Amino acid sequence: MVESIKTELGAALQGVEIAEANYLERGYHLSLEVASGELLNAARFFDERGFYLAAIVCVDYREYLELVYLFANHASLCKVKVTLKVDPAKPVAPTISAIFDCAYWHEREIREFYGVLFDGHPNMTYLFLHDGIDFYPLRKEQIPVTDDDKRALGSFRPGEGEDTFFVNLGPQHPSTHGVLRVVLKMDGEYIEEAQPVLGYLHRMHEKMAENRSYLQFLPNTGRMDYLGPMAFNLGYVTAVERLCGIPVPDRANCVRVIATELNRISSHLLWLGAYLADLGALTPFLFVFDDREQINDILEGITGSRLTYCYFRFGGLYNDVEEAFIAGTKAFIERMRSRFSLYEKLVGGNVIFINRTRGIGVITKERARKQAVSGPVLRGAGIPMDMRKTEPCAAYGEMDFDVPVGTRGDALDIYHVRIREMENALKIIEQALARLPEGPVMAEKAPKKLKPPKGDLYHTVETPRGELGIYIVSDESDKPYRMKWRVPSFSNLMIFPELAKGNLLADAVAILGSLDLVIPEIDR
């Protein structure tokens, strides 16, 4: 695949130099630099060959701003980095939101954090930041926002039609699971347009990353996605280990898998409870918290915390697991197996639940690719893509598990995918427990002070919500030069406006819940 893409790309873009990168070190196979005139051609090229746009990253190198477009493919492992240099004094770039719909959101984000103007973008208003901020936060030097920009940016102000009115869903609403705000343009009970407004929990994680050392940033990962902190922890430590070339002992890798999968189950359980609560069934909430507490007990024994775990370290683990953990996990597997039939009776076979979710929020494969959704939402649409299979980190490569997919792509399918994913997670835990080797849990030569070699890396892991991508640029100092988090909830939310369109308000809640959003992760 990589070879054929390289030759075809060479033919399509005359005069552009295509470099092959070391995938193990860099996380992408090909990289090329284009001029702004050729960007659209490149984007069209990838669109025609079924690629999706994983992320757009902006990096401020002081002399120039670099826009990094990361393309990846659902069918096979082939990642391409396309870069475009823009002038920092007057940053303008063409928009590719007409080709890849998800670029619409990424470009808005870059606009407010870097001040890059995207030529032809339909809506350049503030997405994350509040009114009245007077500099571009992620630029290396403090650049004031010009008055023209302030006027152009402004925060979202809905316009009103004759027969329509607006409903604010959030930021204080029990079914947005946090502080997400969606402005709905309503025609009676039907939604004409949905416009998410983000940033109510923007906690500056990316800015913090540039201000602290690699180790100091580690606790932040657990606070970004508080329902699946293990997966975020895992993503971050494996990314830095890949960047610095730190080996990890076998035992640590196995424990990492067990802990991450336990956390995946607890995250899916909470989703199940909260989703059903959104739909009006409060009983499952009590049941899932019962199971969740068991997982919390097990993980508390090894990590010391109930929620925002920070258990993995560069080169291994914080501490070893003991017999109590292994026995507890085995007992939990037994217990959980018997609970699935209960959930099936309580939820899966419930006529009200089925009728509320079937045929609601149908995602087609094509739309899923254009909007770059990932995780259970993508698998619900029928694309069997799982980072644990395609790019296994820790000991995932040695585990045998299925990737459940849906057939219709509606909210009910996503529910079934998540339930089957929990069953598979139990399977993975069982295998990992069976082959848990003896030995150290920390690499012997793990350096105390990390100074990764110069270069960049795009590293992905599968979190409970989907593809987490971490793009790190290192400049050989002990702090990252730039760290971009491509978070799954942000990408999954992008598809919500088109799913909600034409639906009833009550169904919009059912769709929003099925996406399983975690707001601090979207806002970072």
Added chain:
Amino acid sequence: MEKVLDLARANSIWPLTFGLACCAIEMMSSAMSRFDLDRFGAGVFRASPRQADLMIVTGTVTKKMAPVLTTLYDQMPSPKWVIAMGNCAISGGPFVFEGQYNVIEGVDLLVPVDVYVPGCPPRPEGLLEGFLKLEEKITGTRRFPGPESRW
């Protein structure tokens, strides 16, 4: 008369369902079966501020969220109380650093706070203790002997 009313208030606190961040999950945990906030009469979470008399600020308050939070507080009928749960609500927590541009360093800059519950996030037991402290503040007497008396 006021004493009787206070007793009634303290034993039937209705908190507002106001989840901001990580601490909200621990707030849910404390309301669920294991920790059972209902034992203290405080399990009736209301989604509307008009029906609530306690606001638990569970997480980081950003500059964009601040006006929303004060509006919600203003909408609650008196007498009303506020618990600042977690380090973020108390002081900005781990998100305070030089040059930060988006976090309010403590919710007490916006609304008066009655009880502070530290932790990142606090355990449900911590929040329960916060509730007991709040009851103590309302009635003047404590329901159980405090944790100090045991040691």
